[in-house]
Amino acid sequence: MLARTMLLTALLLVFVVAVQADGHCDDEIGCVVLAPDDPVTIGVMSALSGPVAFLGEDSVGGVEIALNRRGRTSLGREIELITEDSLCNAEGGQTAAQKIASDELILGVVGTSCSGAAASALPVISAAGMLMISPSNTSPALTNADMDAGGLWQPGYYRTAHNDEFQGAMAAEYAMNELGAASAATIHDGDPYTDGLQAVMARTFGEMGGDVVFQGAVNKGDTDMTAILTEIATNPPDVLYFPIFEPEGNFVAAQSQDIPGLEDTILMGADGLLVAGFPAATGEAAIGMYLSGPYLSSDDYSAFLEEWDAEFGGTPPSGFHAHAYDAANILLDAIEAVAMEQEDGSVVIGRQALRDAVSATEGHAGLTGILTCNETGDCATGEALGMYLITEAEVNEGKWPPDVIWSKAEAMMDDM
Amino acid sequence: MTQTRTVSRNKLFGIPLPAGHTGVDLIISALRIIIVALIIIGAGNTLLEGRFTFEQWLALLFAGLAQGSIYALIALGYTLVYGILRMINFAHGDVFMAGAFTTVFLANSFRQSGFLDSQPLLAILILMGFAALVSMTVAVLLERIAYRPLRNAPRLVPLITAIGASFFIQYTFRGLFGSGFKAYPTVAFLRGTFSVGSINVPIAQLFVFVSAIVLMICLYWLVERTRIGKAMRSVSEDKEVATLMGVNIDLIIVFTFAIGGALAGAAGVINGLFRPQGVNFFMGFFPGIKAFTAAVLGGIGNIPGAMLGGMFLGVIEAIGPNLVLNGLGIPSANQLKDVIAFTMLVLVLIFRPQGILGERLSAEKA
Numbered sequence: 001m002l003a004r005t006m007l008l009t010a011l012l013l014v015f016v017v018a019v020q021a022d023g024h025c026d027d028e029i030g031c032v033v034l035a036p037d038d039p040v041t042i043g044v045m046s047a048l049s050g051p052v053a054f055l056g057e058d059s060v061g062g063v064e065i066a067l068n069r070r071g072r073t074s075l076g077r078e079i080e081l082i083t084e085d086s087l088c089n090a091e092g093g094q095t096a097a098q099k100i101a102s103d104e105l106i107l108g109v110v111g112t113s114c115s116g117a118a119a120s121a122l123p124v125i126s127a128a129g130m131l132m133i134s135p136s137n138t139s140p141a142l143t144n145a146d147m148d149a150g151g152l153w154q155p156g157y158y159r160t161a162h163n164d165e166f167q168g169a170m171a172a173e174y175a176m177n178e179l180g181a182a183s184a185a186t187i188h189d190g191d192p193y194t195d196g197l198q199a200v201m202a203r204t205f206g207e208m209g210g211d212v213v214f215q216g217a218v219n220k221g222d223t224d225m226t227a228i229l230t231e232i233a234t235n236p237p238d239v240l241y242f243p244i245f246e247p248e249g250n251f252v253a254a255q256s257q258d259i260p261g262l263e264d265t266i267l268m269g270a271d272g273l274l275v276a277g278f279p280a281a282t283g284e285a286a287i288g289m290y291l292s293g294p295y296l297s298s299d300d301y302s303a304f305l306e307e308w309d310a311e312f313g314g315t316p317p318s319g320f321h322a323h324a325y326d327a328a329n330i331l332l333d334a335i336e337a338v339a340m341e342q343e344d345g346s347v348v349i350g351r352q353a354l355r356d357a358v359s360a361t362e363g364h365a366g367l368t369g370i371l372t373c374n375e376t377g378d379c380a381t382g383e384a385l386g387m388y389l390i391t392e393a394e395v396n397e398g399k400w401p402p403d404v405i406w407s408k409a410e411a412m413m414d415d416m
Numbered sequence: 417m418t419q420t421r422t423v424s425r426n427k428l429f430g431i432p433l434p435a436g437h438t439g440v441d442l443i444i445s446a447l448r449i450i451i452v453a454l455i456i457i458g459a460g461n462t463l464l465e466g467r468f469t470f471e472q473w474l475a476l477l478f479a480g481l482a483q484g485s486i487y488a489l490i491a492l493g494y495t496l497v498y499g500i501l502r503m504i505n506f507a508h509g510d511v512f513m514a515g516a517f518t519t520v521f522l523a524n525s526f527r528q529s530g531f532l533d534s535q536p537l538l539a540i541l542i543l544m545g546f547a548a549l550v551s552m553t554v555a556v557l558l559e560r561i562a563y564r565p566l567r568n569a570p571r572l573v574p575l576i577t578a579i580g581a582s583f584f585i586q587y588t589f590r591g592l593f594g595s596g597f598k599a600y601p602t603v604a605f606l607r608g609t610f611s612v613g614s615i616n617v618p619i620a621q622l623f624v625f626v627s628a629i630v631l632m633i634c635l636y637w638l639v640e641r642t643r644i645g646k647a648m649r650s651v652s653e654d655k656e657v658a659t660l661m662g663v664n665i666d667l668i669i670v671f672t673f674a675i676g677g678a679l680a681g682a683a684g685v686i687n688g689l690f691r692p693q694g695v696n697f698f699m700g701f702f703p704g705i706k707a708f709t710a711a712v713l714g715g716i717g718n719i720p721g722a723m724l725g726g727m728f729l730g731v732i733e734a735i736g737p738n739l740v741l742n743g744l745g746i747p748s749a750n751q752l753k754d755v756i757a758f759t760m761l762v763l764v765l766i767f768r769p770q771g772i773l774g775e776r777l778s779a780e781k782a
Contacts, residue, residue: 049587051698053595190751217751221702223691226479227734228750231742234467246597247694254693258618260471281599281693317596 027350029129032107036345039080041103042331045096045111045121045132048085051220052245054275054317055113056085059135061316062324063110065307066332074332075339075347086112086121093117094124101128107335107349108133108358110327113320115139115193119152126154129351131358133331133379134159135324138167138271139196143376158358158377160323160330160368162294164193166382167270168200170408171241171292174387176208178406179266179290181238185214187228187252189244197243197270213237218248225255233261243270243292246278254285266290274319279394279402286390294319294368295386295407301367315400323380326366330379334358383408444766451763454744461743468738474615476734482621482690484730485628489683490707491714491722492635493555493676499652499717500672503571506578507558509704510585511677513697515551516684517589519543520598520695523688527601536603540689547681554585555677556670564666582704590697598695600688624690631682632723635675639719648672652717706757713761715774724772732760 025031034040044063046056060083072079082103086096093112100106101124109125109132112118118137125132134142138161144151175181184205186198195217202212213235216228229252232240240262242252249269256262267285271293279286301322308316334357340348361379364371369384386407393399462468490512497505523543526532532539562581566574606620639645650658651668659665687703688695706729714725736756741749764772 049590051696053590057595215748217748219751219754222753223687223694223703224479224483224730224734226476227737227753230468230472230476231738231750233472247696247699250597250599250693251691254691259475275596277596277598281597281695283599283602283692 025348025350027352029351031351032105032349034075034077034105034347034349038105039078040074040332040335041080041082041105041107042328042335043082043084043100043103043106043109043111045084045086045093045100045109045113045117047088047092047113047117048083050087050092052088052113055088055136055320058316058318058321059110059113059324061308061312062135062321063328065304065311065321066325066328068307068311070332074336077347079332082106084111086114086117088114089116090120093119093121097121097124101125101130106130107354108331110135110324110331112137114191115142115196116191118142118157119192122152122154122157126156129156131156131158131331131351131355133327133358134161135327136161136318136320138162138164139192140165140200141192141196143374143378145376153376156355158327158330158373158379160326160366160371160379161320162380162382162385163378164197164200166380166408167292167385168197168243169204170382170385170387171197171201171243171268171270172204172208172210174290174292174406175239175241175266175268176205176210178387179239181210181266183211183213183237184239184241185232185237185265186212186216187240187242187244188217189220189248190217191220191244194244194272198241201241201243218244218252220245220248222248223251225251226259228252229256229259229262233259236261236265238264239266239268241268243272245272246275246281249273250278250282253282253289257285268292271319274388274401276315276317276400279390279400280396280398282395284395286395287392289390291388291390291402292385293388294322294384295388295404296322296367296384297404298367304367322367326364326368326371326379329366330358330361330364330371330373333364334361448763448766451759455740458740458743461745462739463743465743467742471614471616473735476738477731478617478621480731480734481727482624482730483734484710484727485624486683486687486690486703486726487707487710487729488723488726489628489631489679489686490703491711491726492632492719493680494708494711495714495716495719495722496672496676498711499719500648500669501563501567501574503563503574504578504708505558505563505673505676506575506704506708507562507582507585508555508676508680509700509702509707510582510589511551511555511558511700512680512684512687512703513700514554514585514589514684515547515677515681516688516699517593517598517695517697518550519547519681519685520600520688521593522546523600523685524598532601533604536605540603540685544682544685547685548678549681551681551684552674552677555673555680558585559670559673564669582701586697586700593697596696597693600685600692600695602692603689606689620690624686627686628683628723631679632719635679636719638675644668644671709757709761713764713771715771718771718773721771721773728772729757729760733757736760 046059048056067079084096084099086092112121113136115137137159140163141150141152143153145153186202188194188198206212214232267289269291274291274293337357338353359373361373371379373379386404388402389405390402394402493508526539562577563574608619609616610619610622647663647668710725710729711722714721733753737749737753
């Protein structure tokens, strides 16, 4: 009996010592302890395969450049990047998040690419005590904490992408105030992203006194848009807003040319179509089309593009590389701020402390503007949005990006 | 089996049925009536409302026929392979992609050099030949590497292999040409319209339709009138007897894949001239599914059936949502165009389980 008690006591002692050697973790959701030779590990969840694989390519490139600029080291250690394919759907997000969550060394994740993937990845990441910063989720639901109203927010979610509430409203304001449109039609493709964006645009346009004459949808994979365009042509709108992706967006734009009745309708898309190949791949129909999207103009961004060209060749394939760059920097800044060096050379990072540090991000001067995170993880303010106009130069001469003819930030300045 | 039939023959939910009817018969009859009634009500409402003009309906019809021609050309590949091997080659959509994606680069260099504008017809023929060659190579390799070793395996094995091969082809081409979207150049002479009285048909659509018909007639002639066609038909009829008659089965099967591949490649270029945008490694997936549907609709294994099924599907997709769903007051009708297409598939199959032109397969063939 005595021997047993002594054994138990001894075991307990060993355990206590082990915990102490672990470095006094008093974080409520746990700590990551980096042994002296462990790297600083961060994850990326992106669409690396499937039809929007370019989104993943774009984001991973942004993260890589952020790491390069930091010499690929943090806390005096090498930074290790774990990349998982989250596709652009719920299953992909789930799988990628499970893989990330099973690696206890991962501190935080940059991702996902698509809102649909984030919706299923977030519960896993949140339960694992990790955090994710998305460079391109724009669905309003993700930073809405009101579950009864369809909110999906959970602790540990952040994004540097602009909420669709900003972009959809901007499209409506621009159509009405700058283009003088009185009526609008919208097309989405069933994706929560495109549906949400067109809904915000239509609602704002209606509230401003405009007439929303048609709200419809196509399917991903459709190539023939004659049917829906013919239906729209029965009551032609001043503006046709289709915040969808390639290739469906190319088909809508190109085929709208051949539909009698739509000759005077102004075409307007969103950042899903703000892709380097879009004008050339659409042809003449794209001339005069407006695209809303992230607007980046700093000198630092020009330097970024040069580094991109040197590293990967060419220009980034989509519009969220700078957001991914900012996301990686916010994450690494937070890691460096909360890391506690131990005497034995190990480093302890509290998971809640890390979330708090990201939440406390204020006035972060990123490539996409000044970022300040609110309590539900929206770090972008919508000021880094602009309206692009596609001209002949983009279609025929390969000019990219197109000129920004109006920007939210400048309009806000004018109002003041 | 016998038991369930006896039980269901006389009663459904306790209600006695007319002699000689099963519960399944009754449900299918009810389904037929409901679907037909919905179509009539929907179409009637739309036409009475008069929202679309006659010209708009015609424009939809022509667009549907052109789109259907593309489906039909791809569907031929499914039907040919099914006719010979009784297997569904689910990678066939990607064979189509292989030709279309590879040729887009040649097409754009033809445009830059001015060849496409100075000799459009010759250039298009060269492009079609090139795409046919690429797709043919992919199809033949597919048969040799993925299907031939499994020819005597249970039937589900090559089916799963086909799905794997489909991914393999897609991501090989992604590796080769990247994940971005490309576009075919627009050809000047295809941009205009062809007018008869007050009816205007875009020349591009006419071009698609005519080239598809020409290719299909060539194929029909090949299968019905040539020696190798006769050998193909004999292999389709009974492989063992064909072997005894001195037919080289392997050669015929490779030839079938080659022909199907060549048609898919040509369809890739025709599609590119008609719908220039959206060329990327994933472009074969949906047309593949649609073409498979078209092949089933027309009666799988039957060549004129695949043509008819493709045209029918294309027209239904173009006209169906506006004609039927709008009349039924369903919002976002166009998003449901696949519902219309597949409802039509169900409708055709409950009236004619073997497809529009299909023959009832004997137990041995099926």
